[in-house]
Amino acid sequence: MTGWINSWSPWTEMNRLQEEFNRLFGRQFREVPAKRTNIPAVNLWQDEDRLLLTVELPGREVDDIDVTVTRDRVTIAEKERKEEKSDHATWLRRERAVEPVERTIELPVEVDPESVQAEYEKGILTVEMHRPEEHKPRKVSVKAG
């Protein structure tokens, strides 16, 4: 019992909270400025037949980007980023994110994973996904009563 009293300290509790906080938000809070995250911004477009996902990934090589599509989610992942500075050079300014990107996006509608096309051009990744036939919106004709 004495041992328990000795081992308790408000700092232990604080440290535990801090650890919990770091675990939850660690990645975002360690990186300064906040822009330096490895979660890329995406835009999603749609029409009746398809969904189009676009991601800005400037300066990558097409082989370094992996796109995985299931019926209801897309994962964009990048292999390790290469150091773009030679050993003897010094940084005068460094604003570009250095971490490899990774993000999984849940899709608002189901897609057919077999009919996905991905393209990387001018630093923009475009993933085109088609909706399965059975999920496409159908027009219902209304009969006169």
Place this chain on the structure above:
Amino acid sequence: MTDNNNTSKDTLVKNKPESQEQYPVFQPAVDIQEEDSTFELNVEMPGVDDSSVEITVEKNRLTIHGTVDKPDYDGLTPLHTEYRIGDYERSFSISDDIDLDSIEATVRNGLLTVRMKRHQPAGPQKVAIKAG
């Protein structure tokens, strides 16, 4: 080399008055490295290729402008938008000793790379002395 502003794609510089759809102009993120007497700038400009970048130097001021092909996803409507599409512009002050003729630029996969060199310092010169 110094930069006139802080940056991020979130920083809205201005809206182009001449464009009908009011596309924003962003300040692109940049990395600058120096090695010996060479500077290299890497500027993130997704959506830009080598035909749509303009680099001008006017009185120690190097300005980069990139015009983005506005995507036309025929018939598609935005469902979820996290980033905006616009052009890029950013200026840098460069020192007097930069050799303007050495400036060269390439664009690859939406990344603009600009290289420039300092003038090589002139070595000691021998002055011939004429006999009087």
